[in-house]
Structure formats: structure tokens, C-alpha cells
Amino acid sequence: MLDLAPLRYEDGGMTTVPEQVRLPAEWLAHRYDPGHDAIHFISVDRDRRRRAAFLTDAELPDLGDPLIIRRVDLAPALPDQRVNFIFHSAYCCSTLVANAYDRPGRAFSLKEPVLLNDLVGWRHRGGAPAQIRTVLQDGLATLARPFEAGEVCVIKPSNVVNGLALAMLADRPDAAALLLYAPLEAYLGSIAGKGLWGRLWVRDLLAKFMKEGLVDLGFAPEDIFLQSDLQVAATGWLAQHAVFAKLVERWPMRVRTLESEVLLARPMEALTAVDTLFGVRATAAEREAVVQAVFTRHAKSGGDFDAEARKADQRAAAQNYAEELAMVVAWADKVAHSAGIALIAPNPLLSTQ
Numbered sequence: 001m002l003d004l005a006p007l008r009y010e011d012g013g014m015t016t017v018p019e020q021v022r023l024p025a026e027w028l029a030h031r032y033d034p035g036h037d038a039i040h041f042i043s044v045d046r047d048r049r050r051r052a053a054f055l056t057d058a059e060l061p062d063l064g065d066p067l068i069i070r071r072v073d074l075a076p077a078l079p080d081q082r083v084n085f086i087f088h089s090a091y092c093c094s095t096l097v098a099n100a101y102d103r104p105g106r107a108f109s110l111k112e113p114v115l116l117n118d119l120v121g122w123r124h125r126g127g128a129p130a131q132i133r134t135v136l137q138d139g140l141a142t143l144a145r146p147f148e149a150g151e152v153c154v155i156k157p158s159n160v161v162n163g164l165a166l167a168m169l170a171d172r173p174d175a176a177a178l179l180l181y182a183p184l185e186a187y188l189g190s191i192a193g194k195g196l197w198g199r200l201w202v203r204d205l206l207a208k209f210m211k212e213g214l215v216d217l218g219f220a221p222e223d224i225f226l227q228s229d230l231q232v233a234a235t236g237w238l239a240q241h242a243v244f245a246k247l248v249e250r251w252p253m254r255v256r257t258l259e260s261e262v263l264l265a266r267p268m269e270a271l272t273a274v275d276t277l278f279g280v281r282a283t284a285a286e287r288e289a290v291v292q293a294v295f296t297r298h299a300k301s302g303g304d305f306d307a308e309a310r311k312a313d314q315r316a317a318a319q320n321y322a323e324e325l326a327m328v329v330a331w332a333d334k335v336a337h338s339a340g341i342a343l344i345a346p347n348p349l350l351s352t353q
Contacts, residue, residue, distance in 0.1 A: 022075035029142040032118040040066035054112040077141030084278040085177040086156040089240040091190040092182040092260040098156040109154040163212035179244045179257040189317030199229035206236040234332040248347040257345035
């Protein structure tokens with residue numbers, strides 16, 4: 001039993017850890033507090049992580065008070081613990097792929113850990129880049145603690161974290177990354193189908209990308225203010241694909257791209273290729289079991305899911321928003337051509353020939 005009492009601190013009456021602490025993997029590194037240079041841990045077992053769509057407060061509402069430990073009091077990371085990443089541009093089955101890496105003894109996954117979002121927020125509030133880089137290194141090492149020896153860690157950050165992707169891969173020379181995306185028209189249809197919530201979300205996301213300096217498409221801020229909701233969505237999608245292209249160019253052997261529709265059409269091939277990329281051992285029978293267990297369940301709701309159902313939703317969006325989608329896709333194609341961004345991402349994991 002872990003003795004929590006000596007590990008807490010409170011303002012005014014600071015209680016520090018007498019020795020460096022290595023917490024078991026059940027203690028998820030959940031939040032980062034730059035004011036105290038401390039990490040907040042919450043106890044989340046493997047089954048609860050599996051059932052949660054994301055590792056957020058909304059999905060984990062009843063876990064009690066966090067265990068708060070200063071970063072200096074944490075034991076050094078375990079040597080040779082491999083971390084891989086699933087970076088994505090949203091609505092592209094990234095949570096489904098992350099779920100495929102909950103394999104006891106082989107791999108475990110972390111779906112949108114909030115600690116990484118906290119570092120992005122710290123950047124936006126003017127945090128020093130060198131300090132943020134150091135905390136990012138320690139944060140990834142702390143997140144990567146395995147449940148069982150030999151497990152490979154797979155982190156699927158929120159796409160608001162994509163601005164940190166270059167630093168993550170630079171600091172982790174053994175890491176590989178899958179860049180997952182939906183075709184532009186399918187992505188825009190998903191946003192349109194979400195109604196007002198989806199349209200507000202893409203505006204909030206683009207505002208954050210602009211703070212990160214990720215939007216270099218020839219638009220002045222006032223130009224973006226005048227764009228329609230789906231134009232804003234396309235601008236954010238293109239900005240992320242510009243980041244993806246830079247990652248591929250720098251690390252072509254470690255970074256591969258995958259379109260969501262190819263993933264769903266060829267799940268066994270895709271899983272085999274991602275396993276190889278991530279260094280996860282598995283037999284063909286084990287992969288087939290993962291495909292049957294994961295690719296038939298909706299990654300967020302837990303209900304039934306299949307590729308045909310997704311296509312039906314896409315057809316409905318294409319019909320309901322046909323004029324708007326056609327206009328924005330044509331506009332985005334011109335913007336992409338002007339900015340030198342490929343709508344089909346380079347260095348695909350699977351050949352489409």
C-alpha cells in the first residue's frame with residue numbers, strides 16, 4: 001500500500017518528500033502546476049483508462065483529491081522506456097487506434113493526457129521555452145511508466161498539442177509517430193454535422209494554433225475573422241498538415257502518415273504496419289483479436305461501430321451540406337497549392353496503389 005501522507009504539500013505549510021519517489025503506473029501524471037513546479041497524480045487503474053474516452057476530468061470525475069509531488073522529488077525515468085506518438089488532426093479514428101494499444105504485457109496507451117495540454121497553456125501564458133522543454137521531457141518520462149515490464153508506451157495527445165510534436169520527437173530519438181488524418185472533405189463534413197458546437201470548436205482550436213505560430217498560410221488575422229466556419233476548419237486542418245509535413249521531412253524513417261479511410265478499409269494491414277513502426281510484438285492471431293475487439297466498437301461511446309456506419313454519416317453530411325462543402329474544399333485546395341501543402345499527406349504507412 002502506498003503511503004500518501006508524506007507526499008502531499010499545501011501552501012504555507014509545505015510538506016516535501018524526504019526521498020525521490022517512483023510511483024506505480026496506476027498513478028497517472030494528470031496535471032502540471034508551473035507555480036509550484038509540481039505534477040498532480042490521480043489513481044486510475046488500467047480498466048478505468050480503457051473505458052474512458054479521454055484521460056480528462058470530465059471522463060474521470062470521481063477519483064478524489066490528487067497526489068501532488070514536486071518535479072524535483074520524482075525519481076529519474078526508467079531507462080530504455082520507449083514512447084511512441086499518435087498525432088492527429090481530429091475526427092480521424094485516432095482514439096480507436098489508441099485503444100488498439102491497450103495490450104497487457106506488450107503496450108499501453110494514454111488518450112489525450114491533460115498534462116500535455118497544461119504545457120501548451122503555459123506556453124500561451126508566456127512560459128519560458130527552455131523551461132517548458134525541460135518539463136516536457138520529464139512529463140513524458142513520468143507518463144510513460146509501464147504497468148508491466150517491457151510494455152511500449154503509446155501516447156495520443158490532443159491535437160492542440162501538435163505544436164509540441166517536433167520537440168517531443170527531437171527529445172525522444174527512439175520514438176516513432178503515426179500522423180493520422182481524415183480526408184479534408186470528410187473532416188469538414190464531421191465538423192458541419194456537429195452543429196454549432198463543432199463550428200465553435202474549430203474557431204477555438206485555430207485561435208490556439210495562431211498563438212503557437214502554426215498558421216502560416218498567407219492570411220492576416222483580419223482575413224481569418226472574415227472566414228466562414230468551415231473555412232476556419234479547413235485553415236486549421238491545413239495548418240496541422242503543414243506541421244505533419246515538417247515532421248515527415250525531418251524524420252522519414254520514424255514518422256509515417258495514415259488516412260482514416262485507409263485504416264478502416266484495411267485494419268489488419270494497418271495494425272501490422274503500426275506495430276512494426278512502434279516496435280510492438282504480436283502474432284497475426286493476436287492482431288486479429290485486437291481488430292475484432294477494437295474496430296467493432298465506437299471508440300468514444302462504446303457502442304457498435306463499423307466502417308460502413310461511418311461512411312453513411314459522411315454521405316449524410318455530404319448531402320446536407322453539399323454546397324458549402326464543395327465551395328470550401330475548392331477554396332482550400334487553392335490555399336494548399338499556394339502554401340505548398342499536400343492534401344494527401346506524404347510518406348504513407350500503407351501504399352494506396
